[in-house]
Amino acid sequence: MKFVTVSGPPSSGKTAIILQAIDALKERRFQIGVVKFDCLVTDDDKLYQKRGVPVRKGLSGALCPDHYFVSNIEACMKWGLEKDLDILISESAGLCNRCSPHIKDVTAICVIDNLSGIGTPKKIGPMLKAADIVVITKGDIVSQAEREVFASRVRQVNPKAVIMHVNGITGQGAFELSTLLAQTEEINTLKGKSLRFSMPAALCSYCLGETRIGDEYQMGNVRKIDLSSKPTAEGPKPLTLKIFLIRLALMRLASPERWKSCLPG
């Protein structure tokens, strides 16, 4: 199975370009599935379902969605393998500009739109900086000059990436994107793989700088995705304060230096 991570700011056009690429890939007889990670709500799963694409969603609630992503992505890989997919695509909204879901040796796409303003590429951080492919959307709405300026700003932030323009509505560029997806390496487990960037302080082992993937490396506030086929309507329940504090105390014991600087007392 091929596996690709797609991230990008909210409403940048991730779902739109994934759907366009899926149409092109289906013509090439690929079996494709999607897992969508978001924070509070998403209807993207319905959009994928409507096109007959197997999809699962996970909502991270109070957690940083990228932290939630890394704690669950291995299980999602297993789901994709069980479904006998040729390509599994993960879509995650980059709600926290400091984190990024990109994994070493796994093709990483960042979607960013021309309307977001020319200062945006600089603000996005690792999600854009560490991507292999940067897809720029909504080129139909701006001028040629603005497209050029925007693309050169992206280039400054990520000099190595393949930068492509794909239109989420007309599908211009989607066939070309699908060619790149079809060329990615086969990969059947994430065991032993690492994130491209460490994630900053929050509440799980990944907050503490862990980059290795796998159950044995996860501790603290880790939330597990529900991959059963029944639709999950509600998001995760908020933690009670007590559990939260106990976990915090455990984390401080596990790594005192790291927590000294940011907690009172």
Add this chain to the structure above:
Amino acid sequence: MFARLTDDHLDDMGLTLDQLRSALRDYVEGMGALQQEIDTVEKLTIRGGFNKDREAEDFELDLIPGQITCIVGPTGSGKSRLLADIEWVAQGDTPTGRHILINGQVPDAKWRFSIEHKLVAQLSQNMNFVMDLSVEEFIRMHAESRFVANVDEKITSILVQANELAGESFTADTPITSLSGGQSRALMIADTAILSRSPIVLIDEIENAGIDRKKALALLIKEEKIVLMATHDPILALMGQRRLVIKNGGVAKIIETGQAERDNLEQLEILDRKLMALRHRIRQGETLETI
């Protein structure tokens, strides 16, 4: 510089020292590539593939700078796909199976992906500006992103040309978002002709643009661009050297603009000027009881 970075700094950025070093090296290389002189395109060759019924197109066509080629055909016939094949420098790897050659050769892969060697600039139908800048600031920003020399000179010449194309004049201080449709298009065409480094310009229907279409095309040709234009406007179509007639996903016919058509172009232009004059009279609040 590296010595002064503490672990805390790096931690905040989520980087190791090695990652930072390699990012810096990538940056310097990338920016170097942007400043490199672009290769000149003397000839663009389209080698036919197949239409939607897998019938061979059976043609090979050379386009050279200064030429205008029009693309005609009904909606859904494959006009955009042909333009996309060119932009992607297709090598038999698109639904049409077409091949695109540059200077007679299978081109370097850099044409496909690089921002700095982008083969194609596109003037699309929908031409809005979204940045909050004056005309001058806007051109300057574009010029700087392209590492162009003599920026001030370029700004002046773009402004002069754009005003030639637009009916109503505007100045360097006008905010780009307050330009009229015609002024926006005029500025975009002048900017693309003079600043864009892409040797090929694709134009999607500029007929109702409120600009001097003939001057616009003349400007692009003067700047040695290869122009491809999807259009159904008779005047624009006859200004081209040839028309590619697209049917069912394939180039069904190539019509060279002949002398008889060229002679008729003059007639069409007289009609067009007459219509323009009438439009002007309507704008001035006159009646059209006698025309």
